[in-house]
Amino acid sequence: MKTLPFTNEQLEAIASQHPTPFHIYDEKAIRANARRLKAAFAWNPGFHEYFAVKATPNPWLMKLLKEEGFGSDCSSMAELVLAEAVGNVGEDVMFTSNDTPDAEFRKAVELGAIVNLDDITHIAAVERACGKLPALMCCRWNPGPLKGGNAIIGKPEEAKYGFTTEQLYDAYARMKAKGVKRFGLHTMVASNELSPQYIIDTATLLFDLVVDISKKVGITFDFINIGGGIGIPYRPDQEAQPLETIGAGIEASYRAHLIAKGHPDLKLYMECGRCITGPYGYLVARVRHLKRTYRTYVGLDACMSNLMRPALYGAYHHISVPKYGPAGTTYTEKAEVPLMTCDVTGSLCENNDKFAIQRAIPEVQPGDLLVLHDAGAHGHAMGFQYNGKLRSAELLRRADGSVQVIRRAETLADYFATLDFPGL
């Protein structure tokens, strides 16, 4: 069952001020979810979530999440600069990059960020870029064929990320010899994973490895970072990840696989993006044309530059038509709404510019508002300008019900801004 935190009247009122398409995020729901995640891991005194900036790189949302105690997980110069702008510096920044330019290592070290290395050769790269290694270092583990992987992230052994298990022992020994004092271990082997056990098992693998490396290398670990990848229920018949179950499962594993094996307490870190903002962001568009040829096409004023996931991965994003919602309450999908089977399209000259293919959606007419759910992560962020399509505005519905423009829509002037050509 999908619900919307807006009535049709509220959405029409917002759309009368802010032309469609736009993304709108729900502050109240984001904060409530952030608190739920922290509560699930309250057993671990050092627990820290580093919000994966790439999911929704908007400083207003990052600031809101910082107020909830979240740090920033960055992987590029722009993301480091955003973290700094919202006041996340020092160990509130995790720098999990790959194929990293020297300048980004330098920026991360200047900010005092935790540098999470992607490869054994990057030890020397950081030394070259920064003069010496920071006192705290982390390595990203690629468990290879140990772990099954999933549809978006693929098989770990085919993934470009991280160190092999053997390389880790060597890397920590070398870093210890070079004077590094504090250590972390990271992995990220899930993406949009809906099984709690998969996340718990990932933590267990890290606990076992931490114990083994500690013994062999003669170090102890400050933290493990289990990465992101907690999935969200894009489809109405899917269930949200039970964060409490994941928290309790990891706690049990922590006691059995780490503390009982003689390793001192360590901090548990996460760098989730999708499950932090994904379900609480909506792409709101209007039906522009209804076209009936060999199929019925519902043409929107949004296109895949506003939400690329359906075209990129065949991802499902649920569609609601708020005009069918009861007045005065939030919209909850009803069974008795008339349906039409159609392709829901954008205006790009690419036939994969479709938000839904042969889907039964509530019957719409040109001019109707339509909402694509779960667009709050990897939505606006993946926008692009191919075909001269412009990125939309981002709005934040504040806890008091007011609406704040947190990014304006692009204009043609933005599109032409990098050209130096007479008349443009």
Ligand SMILES: *Cc1c(COP(=O)(O)O)cnc(C)c1O
């Ligand atoms: C993408 C990414 C994340 C966030 O993943 P989600 O699926 O959004 O939770 C975290 N860490 C790294 C290194 C990533 O690349």
